[in-house]
Amino acid sequence: MPTAMEIYKLLPKTNCGECKFPTCLAFAMQLANQKVSLEACPSVSDEAKAQLEESGAPPIRSVTIGSGELAVKMGDETQLFRHDKTFYNPTVLGLIADDSAGLEAMRTRVDDAHSAAFERVGQILRVDSVALRHSSGSEEDYLEAVKAAAGKELPIVLMCEDAALAAKAADACADKKPLLYRATGANFDAMAELAKGRSLPLVVGGVAGLDELVELSERAKKAGLSDVLLEPPIDSSGKMLENMTVIRRAAIKSKFRPLGFPTIAVLGSSTADKMNASLGVMKYASAIMMEEMPRDFVYPLLALRQNIYTDPQVPIQVKPGLYPVGEPTESSPVMFTTNFSLTYFTVRADIEKSKVPAWLLVVDTEGQSVMTAFAAGKMTPESVAKAVDDFKVKEKSNRNEIIIPGMVSRMSGKLNELTDLKVTVGPRESSGLPKMMKSLA
């Protein structure tokens, strides 16, 4: 957002009062604080309006690909370090299906991408897109594969530098709002025209350095494109880190518009590529396309993405309450844990492994783990006793017993005093629960 002074300079400075403020300056101050909208001034010039809109735009443009529930948004970031606020839009991950492998293999790839979805601490983590790449295969096969992908849910990246074929491909998946990859120095005008004509986002890249990337970005602007992705060179991990960092800084700190777009990196299948994908998730890549995403790698990569894109001020939490696990009855065991998602889902999974139905009481710890909450005084015998009351544990279960996490055995006496429940100390790690519960049943 521009400052009040910057805005003031662009206003008519007549102090006419139409905006219901006594002076233009007063209005500018309210506008800078986003309390009013520019519309309220009838006399502002179109030119000033355009200028204000541009300087008020976010430092990194937001670009969406795909349609429907699985559409993904990139860019719109405002920070260099996540501790300053948060990173908003998780790196989009895509699996590449290359037509050199033939149509059948491409179809399998498209399916693989769709099935790479996992539930982790209550969130669904998935590979978010599928990239169809035209290299040495036939055009017919390529278009067939695009059609196959168009019939499915994931957003599509069309990796095809031949604008004529890319146009056909784009038409084959028109309602999916695909991302076009890419306009280079060699095919710029044709690709830009395609993107403009069909209102599709376009990657600019294939460059040797950032200067060249800036040039392409400026050409894209001249061509009337606003949904652009930048592909910087990534010859080594070091170069990748440097270029991604410079782009992010130029956009956020210097408000350098030509670099104020989301970024993309296309990677291969080697171990080095896997490490670069991890690096990209940490260091500012908005999208990463990869040739191989074996599950043993993509699962930890998705966990990394989930970690890095968690809001540092708000841990992922579940709602406090009394949860049934399996189909518990009045005589099923009761135990408690915290409302930190990681803790809750870990414990829940371990109870499920025991196959013994149970009641799991989730105590509000403001999203902190057992030891953290205990050390910070956010999980006390009092707060647990209150949860026992609030969530009517004694109405649901007549065992008169509560199993507590092994790490907080110290609260046993006091908790017993406060609740009249028999307190049984469970294992320190919930992985020990199945063994314990089998002996209960």
Place this chain on the structure above:
Amino acid sequence: MGFEVPKEKFGGRIKEVAIGATKEYGGTRRAKLVAGGSNGLPFHLFEGESGPMPLVAMDVVDTMRMVPERLQETMGPSLADPAGWAKKCEAEWGADMCVLKLASANPEEEDRPAEELEALVSKVLQTTALPLAVYGCGFEEKDAKVMEKVSNVAKGERLFLGLAEEKAYKSLAAASMANGHGIVAFSNLDINLAKQMNILLLDFGMKPENILMDPLMAPLGMGLEYSYSNIERLRLGALSGDPVLQMPMICDCSCAWTVPEALEENPEHGDVKMRGIYWETITALSAAVAGAGIVVMRHPESVKMLRDTLKSLAGGE
């Protein structure tokens, strides 16, 4: 056009800390390692000194109680013998240094007597020439006894003794100062606590060049985000000129092997062996990218993977 690369210049600098003493300095280690020593963000070669590469340490644990069975399988039988394990780190797995964890001192578990642990450290010093850090079991009274002996038996070797904690650092600091060793200052994911810990040690009489900081590395999927940001903040704090934060950080990434998701058989999540290796490598990579001067790892294949990436980050292929 006129695009100018936005560069940051910092006034501060991460201190250089030497680990291990060669013959020349009165020890028997094969190298005197240097951690730290840079005036920029990690791997930001376009605007600051690169400094030395992050060191890659490997840990050796003296009881199988603390080593998941899966690792015992994939890393081989040598793990049962700590000296043999350390030798592998040196000769086959390419570690820069070793972190020997005397977990068996734990009075609630094996409760191994201090004399035996002294003998163990001495044996490890004879079997390998790697620079060494030695950690106690976290029970203050016992560690005080053990570390005094360790300090004496390793006189001149410039070990790093750990972990110094806010409420338990005096005996460790004394043991470390007695024979010219260094110390590892532990703090819990909090920049102020990290600072406080260093101040306590400095007030006690330790020299800044003898201190490494362990800001607690939480593994991937288990709080990594807290550590990642905490390390970044510590590094930025140091670079912006706070002398009490300029000690290099040592981040123990072997914690990845405590995460069930890294260890459990689950075909949906792919091959368990490779998954564990990626789990540890990604944990270590984030520590290095955030600002660690030393990463501690366990699996030889993770070490290799990380090393290749560090080379590439430092401007190689």
